[in-house]
Amino acid sequence: MAFDQPLDxxxxxxxxxxxxxxDRQESTLGMIASENHVSKAVLEAQGSVLTNKYAEGYPGGRxxxxxxxxxxxxxxxxxxxxxxxxxxxxxxxxxxxxxxxxGVYFAxxxxxxxxxxxxxxxxxxxxxxxxxxxxxxLYDVEQYEVDPETGYVDYDDLARRAREVEPDLVVSGSSxxxxxxxxxxxxxxxxxxxxxxxxxxxHVTGLIAADVHTSPVDHADFVTGSTHKTIRAGRGGLxxxxxxxxDDVDSAVFPGAQGGPLMHNIAGKAVGFAEAQTDEFAAxxxxxxxxxxxxxxxxxxxxLSPVSGGTDKHLLxxxxxxxxxxxxxxxxxxxxxxxxIVVNKNTVPGETRSPMVxxxxxxxxxxxxxxxxxxxxxxxxxxxxxxxxxxxxDDVVGDRVASQVDELxxxxxxxx
Ligand code: DSN
Numbered sequence: 487m488a489f490d491q492p493l494d495x496x497x498x499x500x501x502x503x504x505x506x507x508x509d510r511q512e513s514t515l516g517m518i519a520s521e522n523h524v525s526k527a528v529l530e531a532q533g534s535v536l537t538n539k540y541a542e543g544y545p546g547g548r549x550x551x552x553x554x555x556x557x558x559x560x561x562x563x564x565x566x567x568x569x570x571x572x573x574x575x576x577x578x579x580x581x582x583x584x585x586x587x588x589g590v591y592f593a594x595x596x597x598x599x600x601x602x603x604x605x606x607x608x609x610x611x612x613x614x615x616x617x618x619x620x621x622x623x624l625y626d627v628e629q630y631e632v633d634p635e636t637g638y639v640d641y642d643d644l645a646r647r648a649r650e651v652e653p654d655l656v657v658s659g660s661s662x663x664x665x666x667x668x669x670x671x672x673x674x675x676x677x678x679x680x681x682x683x684x685x686x687x688x689h690v691t692g693l694i695a696a697d698v699h700t701s702p703v704d705h706a707d708f709v710t711g712s713t714h715k716t717i718r719a720g721r722g723g724l725x726x727x728x729x730x731x732x733d734d735v736d737s738a739v740f741p742g743a744q745g746g747p748l749m750h751n752i753a754g755k756a757v758g759f760a761e762a763q764t765d766e767f768a769a770x771x772x773x774x775x776x777x778x779x780x781x782x783x784x785x786x787x788x789x790l791s792p793v794s795g796g797t798d799k800h801l802l803x804x805x806x807x808x809x810x811x812x813x814x815x816x817x818x819x820x821x822x823x824x825x826x827i828v829v830n831k832n833t834v835p836g837e838t839r840s841p842m843v844x845x846x847x848x849x850x851x852x853x854x855x856x857x858x859x860x861x862x863x864x865x866x867x868x869x870x871x872x873x874x875x876x877x878x879x880d881d882v883v884g885d886r887v888a889s890q891v892d893e894l895x896x897x898x899x900x901x902x
Pocket of ligand 1: 519662
């Protein structure tokens with residue numbers, strides 16, 4: 487019966503696509519800043535029979551029977567999250583970082599309340615109030631920006647904006663801002679206007695867990711994140727807060743925003759959080775940042791312009807306007823993809839092109855660092871990227887770079 491048939495027999499096209507995707511990951515340089523490769527243990531947990539179980543509610547208070555084992559898994563994930571981040575309360579049920587933000591908004595805001603957040607084109611995120619997202623449709627959104635000259639958030643300007651618009655909630659956090667936020671300053675700004683502070687650490691969850699990036703936990707009312715980026719705990723989201731807001735957050739996530747939790751993903755989180763408690767992970771996170779800093783320097787030495795002059799974390803944003811005025815982010819993404827270097831086009835501060843075209847690319851080091859790349863390899867990668875961008879129509883260069891990418895991938899296998 488179909489129930490017993492292996493994947494390649496019952497769904498050969500799916501099986502083949504999975505195999506090809508694995509090959510693609512092994513044979514290309516994954517430099518999308520929000521992506522990473524989870525361990526075999528996280529894969530095993532996520533592919534487990536926990537996918538079969540409904541468990542609406544929370545450990546010890548579910549709406550269905552038979553939850554004793556998934557209760558254990560969720561309790562372990564919650565305790566590890568609290569331990570890793572020093573939080574009073576953790577909710578590990580959000581299906582994604584966006585769902586985590588939804589949980590916080592639903593917990594403390596009413597439709598029409600005002601959010602002040604970093605603009606998407608300056609590095610923010612859709613779920614921080616973009617008009618095409620529920621957050622921009624339900625709430626009244628005002629935005630702050632980075633200084634186009636320096637590429638850093640201008641906190642005096644943010645304070646002025648906060649006094650002017652009197653938000654109910656200020657969001658710190660980003661998907662393409664290469665610098666640390668001054669969480670303490672944002673706390674002061676939020677306090678001055680009597681607003682909540684939500685720190686969205688989606689991109690830097692692993693860096694904060696490893697203590698190589700400042701933690702907002704003592705400076706924010708709510709901390710949200712995703713679990714599949716720098717922390718490598720499999721796809722999902724996470725909310726942390728003080729006890730004071732625990733019940734409101736929990737009921738905003740379930741039954742407010744979601745139904746049954748994805749217990750197999752929560753198992754992945756429990757496993758990934760255990761891995762993040764190890765010295766090996768701390769060394770990994772430190773190397774992620776060292777690699778990104780080296781990559782920024784190597785780009786700079788070869789004429790590219792990293793926004794803000796560099797990075798404090800795992801990603802950098804390259805503004806192509808000065809070095810390659812005729813090359814859009816879209817074309818750069820495509821040229822690099824053709825030789826096996828996978829990045830994404832990205833708007834840059836002061837952008838004049840559309841978000842589908844852009845003048846920049848965002849590059850990150852979490853996935854390359856997972857496969858063992860160090861600073862020496864970052865020099866090579868920078869050289870390959872610049873060779874391609876400098877010679878967009880030269881097939882000889884393209885072929886040479888593609889074969890160098892192959893060699894690098896063979897030297898640093900992911901799953902073997
Ligand atoms: N799509 C993610 C990113 O690339 O930053 C955020 O959701």
